[in-house]
Amino acid sequence: MNKWFKSGSPWIWMTGGAVSLSLIAVLGLLLLIAWRGLTYFWPGTVFQWEIQHEGGEVHRVIGELYDTEEVPVTRLRESGLNLEGINDETLERYLIKTGNRELVSLDFRWELQSDIISRTAPEGIAVFERIKNGNFYGYPKALLENGQPVVTDNFEQELQARIERVLEISDRANSLQKSEIGAVNWELEQLRLEERGLELEGKLTPAKVAEFEAKRQQLNADYAVLEKELFALRDEAARDKVIVVDMEGNDITLKMDSILGVMYSNRLSVLDKMGAWLHGVSNFITSDPREANTEGGVFPAIFGTIFMVLLMAVIVTPFGVVAAIYLHEYAKKGAVTKMIRIAVINLAGVPSIVYGVFGLGFFVYMVGGSIDDLFYPEAAPAPMFGSPGVLWSALTLAILTLPVVIVSTEEGLSRIPSSVRQGSLALGATKAETLLRIVIPMASPAIMTGLILAVARAAGEVAPLMLVGVVKLAPNLPLDGNFPYIHLERKFMHLGFHIYDVGFQSPNVEAARPLVYATSFLLVSVIVALNLTAISVRNRLREKYRSLEH
Structure with missing residues (x-):
């Protein structure tokens, strides 16, 4: 043993072990970050809960299950909850993403297991991804075109086709605003700076003023034409609407130009979910952020x-x-x-x-x-x-x-x-x-x-x-x-x-x-x-x- 220590082998093994532990820790951290980050784009099951709080009326909640945790019953009782008949030391509670942010103050809520009467996963629930106010969960009911109901043999196919139509129009409108209208605005700003520079140098003559004014009028005329085209595209995108039944049973009208996509998560197979996951990751990498950077891409x-x-x-x-x-x-x-x-x-x-x-x-x-x-x-x-x-x-x-x-x-x-x-x-x-x-x-x-x-x-x-x-x-x-x-x-x-x-x-x-x-x-x-x-x-x-x- 003494010769083994003197040979230096223990220090070699200790160094190798330290390096191995460091690599395992780094890889473990990366795997944790990757798992927690990439699973966000996996389409989750959308549940429908029947919930009753302390003798109140039964109400319905629709949303995705985000997290679960065990809460000590004593802590719940200290917070003022009446938990008669519950003798367990802990009680499970669920974090539910309900979306529908314009109708509910917060799109996440905690619900206790003891308050849940039933939980189902209906296939008719749709998840609408929107530009503002987060996801909307509900049952699509009808389509409107210029305020009039649309009669169709295949409602879901027609809904998807109209969403794709609006997305194409919105892409054209965004391209027009960023490229052509942006170029006109840039030229107007450069014209203003050039005119101001001549004014500071004392070289701004009446002829130059007339020349700048003529260029400005031409650019404003071009801007008016492009602006008219942009407003026409926006009006065309705002033509359609969809009526959706929310979790409280109310008919909510969603503008089609605020919708980015619709998905029936509960119907998807594993391959369909894989495709949706790849699409979500791709959008995250290639799109701009929305909603104070909490949604969209990077x-x-x-x-x-x-x-x-x-x-x-x-x-x-x-x-x-x-x-x-x-x-x-x-x-x-x-x-x-x-x-x-x-x-x-x-x-x-x-x-x-x-x-x-x-x-x-x-x-x-x-x-x-x-x-x-x-x-x-x-x-x-x-x-x-x-x-x-x-x-x-x-x-x-x-x-x-x-x-x-x-x-x-x-x-x-x-x-x-x-x-x-x-x-x-x-x-x-x-x-x-x-x-x-x-x-x-x-x-x-x-x-x-x-x-x-x-x-x-x-x-x-x-x-x-x-x-x-x-x-x-x-x-x-x-x-x-x-x-x-x-x-x-x-x-x-x-x-x-x-x-x-x-x-x-x-x-x-x-x-x-x-x-x-x-x-x-x-x-x-x-x-x-x-x-x-x-x-x-x-x-x-x-x-x-x-x-x-x-």
Whole structure:
């Protein structure tokens, strides 16, 4: 046993066990997040309960079973409930999503098992997904076209066809509003800025005023035509309605242009539910958020996260590499260089919110405000670059991750044998040529390692972004069809901030909870995808320059 301990084998086993436990913990966490997030899109059974509270009349509740829990009977009695005849220590209660938010104050309710008389799952219950007020649960009864009943042999097929018709019209209306009407609004704003700029320079002549007015009238005329077309599409989409019987037996009229889809969950087979699940996941990834981010998708947040991280990587890589090359190849070995290295290492430990405050004060107010004063005085008092935006967010995170890239690049440079440099110089190459053609390519795997670490940290940061550009809802992406096409001054959405907003700022906690897990899993997936891409590039570079190391 003594020899075994002296051989070092126990420490090897302990290290391997610690690594295994860490991997199991990480994988377990990811599986938990994935399970809790992805099961949200699985179509659940819609039940109909008959419930009676403490001797009152029996009423009907329709909804999905979201959660169950055991509650101590003593706690229920202390809260004032009369539980005569119940001798159990705990009582089960159910969390039910009833939807129909415009008719019920909250679309979630807790019901005790002792109050439930019966529970069934009728196949005729439909789930209407809507743009506002969440899901609507009920029994479809009739269709209306321009206020008149629609006679049809297949009600459900006709209902689905009319919903698809309205969705197609709504897509055309949204495309018209974002592209053509948006382009006219953009041109009107650019015209106003150009006119204001000439006015500030004292070059606004009566002829120029007449020219601007003629252009403005033409754009307003184009806008009126497009607006008329948009209103016609909206009127066409609002033509149809559906009458649905709610859980209280009342006939409720739903406008068809507020419905995104209808599903009879209790009739679906396993394959049908799998198709509905894939459709739900696809919509979550590709659509915009709704209802204070508690419903809909997260596409703007995905786009904003990836765009900001890529912009940050483009900024931080050259600065980090140049700084590392100077410190390792050119700077003299002395106290000053040593202090600079210590400062770089210490910068990696500065809290991220400090970088956010620095970015707000230096980049946004000082640099951005100066850019507005020099190049965009006509936009005053509304700032262009003097307000938080995606550019300042990328720069702030570039400074935050700069120490990681510098340290990693320096380590890569230090591993390159000095004989390689000396051989290159002996063959007549200059020091600059040696760096560009020999040293930097050989150090490229280490540079990619630093970039991977930088991307992993930047993609998950939230605190500094709250000060320098991220917002709860950004209607316009930083990329569109209006010149200059990439708008670095715009605010953006971020998956990390979206998780914080949905989890802690949502007015509907129960509805938001599954989305927190789903968005968290999506953020992890985005980070993993970015890292795998960078790792694959690093491995190719490593194989390419492996022969030079020998």
